[in-house]
Amino acid sequence: MERLHSSAPMPAHLRGSIMALGNFDGFHAGHQAVVGRAIERARAEGRPAIIATFDPHPMRLFRPDTPWFRLTTLDQRERLFAHAGADAMLVFDFTRELASLDPPAFVHLLADWGVAGVVTGEDFTFGKDRAGTTETLKQLGATMGLTAQAVAPITGANGEIISSTRIRQALKSGDCATATRLLTRPYTIEGIVQHGDKLGRTIGFPTANIDMGHYLRPAYGIYAVRALLGDGRVLDGAANLGIRPSFDPPKELLEPHFFDFAESLYDQKIEVQLIHYLRPEAKLDGLDALMAAIAADCDNARQILAGTPHLA
Incomplete structure (x- = not known):
């Protein structure tokens, strides 16, 4: 085309x-x-x-x-x-x-x-x-x-008119299911994986940091995500989207951690689908509490993604 x-x-x-x-x-x-x-x-x-x-x-x-x-x-x-x-x-x-x-x-x-x-x-x-x-x-x-x-406008299952405004409202409230239904695919953020401070790597949860660019800011929090790599591979993971309140200084990023994946993605363009909103961001007291919360988030995301079909 x-x-x-x-x-x-x-x-x-x-x-x-x-x-x-x-x-x-x-x-x-x-x-x-x-x-x-x-x-x-x-x-x-x-x-x-x-x-x-x-x-x-x-x-x-x-x-x-x-x-x-x-x-x-x-x-x-x-x-x-x-x-x-x-x-x-x-x-x-x-x-x-x-x-x-x-x-x-x-x-x-x-x-x-x-x-x-x-x-x-x-x-x-x-x-x-x-x-x-x-x-x-x-x-x-x-x-x-x-x-x-x-x-004529297209209406959804409940009779509401499908619009970009309604999709933005859903994403801002963490309602990924409604956004996916209206879009006919998950909301997807595409970006270049950046070099960061590598704090995630030191606690056993390396992340692929992506700038939010000009995209709508959905609800800040933790998401179950699915990534599409340039070579066609699909990765499941959990991501923090927001300003990382447990770290200083705050910096707005999308930070997905991909399960059972250890390759470098630096400088590669990837797409990250927001599948399910797990919880809001929270400032945690120390690394032990942070690691425990991330582990729990990853467990929850694995369960959700295991039952979620792949949507292009």
């Missing part, structure tokens, strides 16, 4: 596409329905299928002090879009210039790229001050040879 940027011309072989248009952070079940409709149309009409997303997220441009909230990185979205069957991912470089386009100018941009049809969610807005709606897109598109279709 190709990765395109809005600053570059549309390649000739991708003109005439059906485009799924949205932010798609998280690429949850609702996003998958929009993308699935676009790909279905593209295949039926013999056209390329493109999934468009925005980077940075519009909120980051207009409210730069907003706490980190991303559910996926661009690299993760690219893999998810490819798995869904798209031919290309188009990254709208979200600048103030793009944000200042009025709805007709934005639709002209799509038409100039040769987009034949656009599929969005019903709540999609676009253009300066978010003045454009799905109905605006349909009306403007009709004058420029571009069709537009909106997909």
Whole structure:
């Protein structure tokens, strides 16, 4: 799958596409329905299928002090879009210039790229001050040879609308099960394993330290986790996500300890799935208490992971 940027011309072989248009952070079940409709149309009409997303997220441009909230990185979205069957991912470089386009100018941009049809969610807005709606897109598109279709929200088993906001709420409360159900996969943090202070190694629980980057901060605490290595191997473990209150100075990290694994992972990119929230972070009195707590956490995580199927 190709990765395109809005600053570059549309390649000739991708003109005439059906485009799924949205932010798609998280690429949850609702996003998958929009993308699935676009790909279905593209295949039926013999056209390329493109999934468009925005980077940075519009909120980051207009409210730069907003706490980190991303559910996926661009690299993760690219893999998810490819798995869904798209031919290309188009990254709208979200600048103030793009944000200042009025709805007709934005639709002209799509038409100039040769987009034949656009599929969005019903709540999609676009253009300066978010003045454009799905109905605006349909009306403007009709004058420029571009069709537009909106997909209704997807609801979960209990009738709630599936949204990135609901997933963030679940993660902030430590509800990994709800996040996994709505995402259709575990919430996954990807990062480069860093060199740390190696305190875990001295007490028999070496960890792979990963910076949280621009990801949403889930509830701080101890998690049962599952890691995907670059070579395809899968590792089970327990992780501290937070500021390590038993150590000084505090430092925000995701620190997974992997069971029955002794290889070096330094400088490797790995993905860590949050499977189950075990308990909040706690400041413990001395190394003996810390080691006992970690051992208990590992035992609990092993039991939980033994009964949890692998989800990509």
